[in-house]
Amino acid sequence: MAVGLDKVKPEAITEERQLIVDGMDISGHWNRMFEQRVIWDYDTSQLDRVTDLPGGESLAWCYGCAKCTGVCPVDIVGDYSPRKIHRKTQMGIDLFESPDLWLCTTCRNCLRVCPKEVDMIQIMPAVREQAVLAGSVPAELQKAFEDTAKHGNPLGQPQRKRADWIKKAGAPVPVLKDVKRPVDLLWYVGSYPSYHPRGIDAAAAAARIFHALGVDYGILGIEEKDDGDSQRLAGEKGLFEMLAEANIAAFEKYTWNRMVVTGPHEFNAFKNEYPKLGFVRPIVHYTRLLVEYLDRLRPMLTKPLNLKVTFHDPCYLGRHNGEYDAPRQLLRAIPGVELVEMGRCRENGYCCGGGGGGMWLDSFTKAHTTMRLSERRVREAVEYGADVLAVCCPFEVSRFEDAAKSTGHDRLIVRDILELLDQALEGQP
Amino acid sequence: MPADTILIIGGGPAGLEAARLIGDLGRKVILVEKREQLGGTPVAESYAALTHGFRSAEEAMNEVIGAVRANPTVDVRLGSEVVACEGEAGNFRVRLAKSGNGAGEDLHAGAIVVATGFQHFDPGRETQVYGYYEYDDVITLADAEKMLKEQKFVIPSKGTAPERVCFIQCVGSRDRQIGNEYCSKVCCGISSKQAIEVRQQVPGAKVFIFYIDMRMYGYWENEIYWPAQEQYRVQYVKGIITEIIRKGGRLLVRGEDTTMGRPMEVPMDVVVLAVGMEPSSGTKEVARVLGLKQNKYHFIDVPHDSLDPTATSRPGIFVAGAAAGPKDLDDTMAMAGAAAMKATTLVARLARQAA
């Protein structure tokens, strides 16, 4: 099947298996003859409810040009786009109770092209917050909120085990509490690299690379908590603020020059959101940091990998923060790597589906779309002939690996750029 | 010796502006107006606020009228019509008749500016699809202007504040069956302006605009359309209304929501028809008396020369404003300035050549 052609059956023609109206059996395809087709009212109060919220205003600005629909990753696997949200709410459909509310991954591709700057990155969190306050949240997302509130990470792992991964690092990992001296870089590891087995692989690779390069750094260990940005975008702003306050206090406890982060979501949080809470410090994503070290790193990359690699731009590194080149520079520095670009790349990069809370809405999203965004992306990588799908966001490795399995493309290897660099490093097995 | 007087026909915005400018240049101007008052349609039809700037129409027009009245070289003849015209550029002999009593006057003019304006399309005239004369609560932009000016926008049949108001665009415009294929240019903007005013005066009212395309050129886009949508939450729905029926004490407008691809039947308290512009009876009559060529729609034809947009088919006679086709006030005033300059320079040139 050609990529992108499988659209969901529109909701309007869903057939009720059993339906009796006024004593008449209109089950099955007979439904279609009797469905309510006329728009009988425009109850704009639903739109007003959205636009009355701080952050929700811009939904009213849509003049229906539909540019967003053309680039919305969700519309490709479902029936959803900001324009459609505007029209539906204008017609009186309640967004607060609609599954649409949870489908947006805040990937920012709509905002990139929107002539009216209808900003779903503000609208969705604002509306979701109200839904969260009203207790109307998909169960799996609520579980992630609860876990984050209770344990400081959405995986529900104990806080005291946050630094346990360093036992698997294969290189010394300095913890600031123990080193007791200023460091050049504070490495914010992040929840998935700290707890998720595939995230730990990337964190361990980073530790080995930093060690090989002689980077002067330290981590917060068990003093680190989830950045909370995706929870904010999913509607739990209070949780974000709570985590941010705790993190900022931990950051300020130690002396360091710059912060390096593993994940784009965390990068976005510390660069763009934490400053609103008074935390303004230099932040760098690991790809940019390693590009700075490239002159020293390149000679160490001696083991050719001989792979055709394609790169998936993380929404929160690329579109949200404008970094497209650093990851590619790193990949090109690896001997034997042939970099092939997918059709959707850079500014128009496709979304893995994990942003804006999508990471914790897997079954929900699955139920409302024809396929996962990650599955759609994996197919594209295969279509463009890649052996390896390279990523640099801790959400993505497990998402794409699962997607490769579920789409039958087991041959596709998914690796964090850190893992590929580590693999090419001299002396690594 | 060519005449140095310039005749201006029409005391609306275009005629007034032309008279003011020519008068300020020290030339003799005779301004002829059929009505017993100056100010044209904005005054005669009680316009509320003018775009752009939302200034009171009455106040703005009084300023122009005052400037004309205060100018000693401008001679105003109210209640007068041009009934005959002979001669050529530099030497027009024009007969004026006092409306009603037939008293006449002969004038000698070096150039003429026609500024006889437009009239609103009569929505009851053609196919009656919107029931303008049938339903009290179906009104036109002009009717709405009056209510807005009085700060009393109500459901006409009840006298109470409306909850739901809609505008139907392109009434009498862009319609081959009616014979008006042209776009009236201002109705999208005026509807949006009125929608803003309704939202200001009746904050509880929901306002919808049903449209084919929103045609908002120039400042209308950013000064009217975007604020109407973004600040005043006017709802724009693509898909024009085809018919209006009465249901449960309300009006039910029926059409298709083209974006959703579904029929719509929407209850409304007030329906405002965005009627377009047609040439006024004065425009058609003056064109006949002066022997000016008219276009297919009976507006005064201007030769399609972009370098000369105020010229008519008769040298020495210029046209300004909506007499030459639908136009907003900004364009009308600019065209009046151009026509004034054209007429003045022509008379000066002829005088120079004669000397």
Added chain:
Amino acid sequence: MSNDILILAEHLNGKLADITNEMAGQARQLAGALGGQAVAVLLGSGAQALAESIGSDRVLYIDDPALAEFNPEAYARVLAAVVAQRQPRVVMLANSSVGMDLAAGLAVTTGLPLIAYVNALSAEDGRIVATSQIYGGKILAEAVPAGEACLVTCLAGAFRPEAGRAAAAVERIASPAPLDGLKVQFVRLIEPEAGDVDITQQALLVSIGRGIGGAENIELAQELAEALGTVVSASRPVTDAGWLPKTRQVGKSGLTVKPKVYLAFGISGAPEHLEGMRGAELIVAVNTDPKAPIFDVAHYGATCDILDLLPALTERVKSDT
């Protein structure tokens, strides 16, 4: 004041609870050290036989139809009267659904100190010393009462039972306190829902705790249990979360199990849980926290991740059989 040790005998559905004789044994030792007697108090109706099966020095059997079933208010009244009359050095109650309803209230009405969650009780130079197991079994606190006398609630399994030893004398008396005008009315007993499997009848149990992480991982345990021909049981957090039915719960508020082998996966070993499974012949515990109390009762232990271990073991079992 006497040097007697009073114990509240506990019985339910016509059966004496194991802990009664556990306390009786400890009470006799303590009474011996203090020069008093271990006196069990049994409240009931038509329960003479039960009274006779208690291994204390003496048994005070208070027989009243109002005491046929446990009623916290009636029990509290009677006990307060008995304590007032007998002035014991120590009153021992079980840290059970019954004892927990009574002890703290009795402490208020009698003015005696209460030491709870006791797993060790002794007399040092005539003074009572009791050790409480608190903070989920992580901490022990050795405490002494301010005065000479005190109340304690005892953990199940803490003391060796005085098995098979009949009471020397059963004194049957009427209730020393009026039992009318009760504000608490017993209505009925509700047997646990049948239909689901009976985990008490299994020779082998795959038991999971909070370490399973989420409902989605229950399947891993189910697969192993299926391969082993048994069922999955759980600690309280798992059934509270609704991941498994209540009938699978092992522990204080669940069921007591005594299988040949008990596989405790991701169970930390709160005292309430240990109470329900420490009787298993062989206990294997797997928990990533090497300090988890479950390792105190387990015979074998490992600290690997159960989410890795469960599929590995399932695989192994399938390939072995």
Added chain:
Amino acid sequence: MILAVAIKQVPNLTDDLEISADGTGLDYDALTYVLNEFDEQALEEAVLVKEAAGGSVTVVGIDTTGELDGALHTALAKGADRAMKVTGDFDRDLGSEGQAQLLAEAIRPLAADLLLTGVQAADDRDGQIGPRLAALLGWPYVGVVTHVTPEPGCVRVHKEYAGGLLAEFVVTLPAVIGVQASHQPPRYAPVSKIRQIAKTAQIESVAGQGTPASSSSVRRMFKPEAAGQAEMWAGEPEEVAGKIATLLTAKGLLKL
């Protein structure tokens, strides 16, 4: 129905607990606190009763940590209507005996019909608060309860015994109920809501009268002997699986 819920904070047991220098208590400075999980159940049951029967819920606690506000805000976010704290110069290890005395004074003026509290807490060294409160207030008490159904003038409760056996009681109001588990899992209070409430909510403060003395004292606190009896297996999951399989075979539970 006027409902009251008595709550308390307990050390977070997922932290490593340390003993203080004098060996008679915990190192309180190294602790973080959470709401006693049974109190969380009691609060949920109270809110469920309120939702079924109407009325109001007042949450009361002794502020021994200086951090009780957080727990009270959470309770308000979950549906409590009033929050009260008893303040004073209290020790961190103020026991159930002292807490119950202070709580009884604070609760008495509320004229509550029903007081719910957690059946126990991890630090109840000197017994549970619920029965003490009941005795001090002169109200009946039933504990280990999993279901509270409001009826006119009374509540019908299910009390749990070992093995899943339940007893049903009818308790005349006013009464104290010790909750083991609410009949629905406690709801999630969005942090957004808690923080919103924290900005606006009024927590009523009641000054505690004196510092109650304890009738028993801890003379030594210690951790249980480390390394219990278990023989520990090292190694990868596959190796552990192999050892378990061998054991099961030896016990005749796994037939080759």
